[in-house]
Amino acid sequence: MKRVYNFSAGPAVLPLPVLERARDEMIDYRGSGMSVMEMSHRSKEYMAIIEAAEAKLRTLMGIGEDYAVLFLQGGATLQFAMLPMNLITDPATQSADYIMTGSWSEKALAEAKKIFADVRIAASSKGVNYSRIPRQEELTLNPDAAYVHMTSNNTIFGTEYPYLPETGNVPLIADASSNILSRPVEVAKYGMIYAGAQKNLGPSGVTVVIIRKDLMGRKANLPSMLDYQALAKEGSMLNTPPTYAIYILGLVLDWVQEQGGVAAIEQRNIVKANKLYAAIDASSFYLCPTEPESRSRMNVPFTLAKPELTDAFLAGAKGAGLVTLKGHRSVGGMRASIYNAMPEEGIDALIAFMHEFERTQA
Numbered sequence: 001m002k003r004v005y006n007f008s009a010g011p012a013v014l015p016l017p018v019l020e021r022a023r024d025e026m027i028d029y030r031g032s033g034m035s036v037m038e039m040s041h042r043s044k045e046y047m048a049i050i051e052a053a054e055a056k057l058r059t060l061m062g063i064g065e066d067y068a069v070l071f072l073q074g075g076a077t078l079q080f081a082m083l084p085m086n087l088i089t090d091p092a093t094q095s096a097d098y099i100m101t102g103s104w105s106e107k108a109l110a111e112a113k114k115i116f117a118d119v120r121i122a123a124s125s126k127g128v129n130y131s132r133i134p135r136q137e138e139l140t141l142n143p144d145a146a147y148v149h150m151t152s153n154n155t156i157f158g159t160e161y162p163y164l165p166e167t168g169n170v171p172l173i174a175d176a177s178s179n180i181l182s183r184p185v186e187v188a189k190y191g192m193i194y195a196g197a198q199k200n201l202g203p204s205g206v207t208v209v210i211i212r213k214d215l216m217g218r219k220a221n222l223p224s225m226l227d228y229q230a231l232a233k234e235g236s237m238l239n240t241p242p243t244y245a246i247y248i249l250g251l252v253l254d255w256v257q258e259q260g261g262v263a264a265i266e267q268r269n270i271v272k273a274n275k276l277y278a279a280i281d282a283s284s285f286y287l288c289p290t291e292p293e294s295r296s297r298m299n300v301p302f303t304l305a306k307p308e309l310t311d312a313f314l315a316g317a318k319g320a321g322l323v324t325l326k327g328h329r330s331v332g333g334m335r336a337s338i339y340n341a342m343p344e345e346g347i348d349a350l351i352a353f354m355h356e357f358e359r360t361q362a
């Protein structure tokens with residue numbers, strides 16, 4: 001067996017101890033005589049798994065009792081629509097603010113426009129190809145907005161908020177798909193945080209929604225599967241939840257706890273990201289398109305001063321066991337996604353390859 005360093009933006013690398021534990025428990029989960037995949041979601045064993053997953057997330061993130069934690073399906077993408085469907089009670093008169101920082105913000109905005117008319121853009125960095133995060137003073141916020149939507153980390157463009165937007169009494173909603181659990185956050189400052197699991201939390205198939213309870217149940221007669229209140233009431237079990245994905249998510253949360261929790265993970269992420277950005281900045285052979293203050297600790301895009309060498313870089317990297325480094329087409333070049341589960345040795349191996357490539361190709 002050979003494991004590579006997988007820099008995929010998502011689904012992404014999982015901690016090896018999590019995969020090993022899942023392997024060991026695959027056929028006979030802790031004496032139950034069956035796999036978690038084969039279990040009724042209403043069984044005693046499975047109820048313990050989902051309840052523990054929620055409790056662990058609450059502890060790790062410091063989520064108060066005034067917030068519901070939901071394990072949903074449909075990806076972060078469904079949240080782009082569910083959010084306005086639940087929070088906009090009068091589509092004819094209400095408005096919400098969107099801070100535009102990349103392709104995922106654009107997708108969130110496009111879905112909102114299908115639900116209500118007055119979707120406002122509070123700020124956008126599209127003019128500079130989303131290479132930076134708009135600052136607080138650039139946000140034109142409507143004090144009567146139903147909510148403010150932000151993408152806390154921009155997976156494609158490699159930017160991340162260096163500050164928390166101040167929105168007064170207007171609930172702040174964050175798509176944290178690509179940086180949840182990578183740094184401590186003050187949950188109480190948000191109306192809702194949502195994230196597809198497939199980067200920092202586990203496999204694809206489950207989406208975590210952390211929502212202030214008073215924001216649920218505002219809109220009557222929603223289809224049950226699109227209604228936060230109805231889903232919360234049934235403990236995310238209005239129908240069969242993505243049982244196996246939630247089980248793996250629980251193992252990932254155990255691993256985060258074993259690493260010392262989110263604050264300790266953040267310190268490791270700072271070290272990893274600083275090393276990689278320093279290697280890029282140290283050489284004119286490599287270029288980073290993002291403004292230094294807005295740089296993401298999770299997704300690091302970089303290009304070559306000689307772009308014609310990009311394919312050779314990717315092929316050489318692959319040969320060295322460094323895979324899925326191809327950049328998104330809207331940025332080009334390379335993108336190293338270095339989520340929580342990417343070990344520091346993976347960064348070191350990438351930097352060593354970058355030095356060697358530059359030495360032989362420059």
Ligand SMILES: Cc1ncc(COP(=O)(O)O)c(C=O)c1O
Pocket residue numbers: 009010074075076077078104151153154155156175176177178196197
């Ligand atoms: C920031 C962000 N939001 C939303 C999505 C879409 O997530 P999903 O595929 O779970 O719908 C992604 C996926 O990469 C993402 O990075």
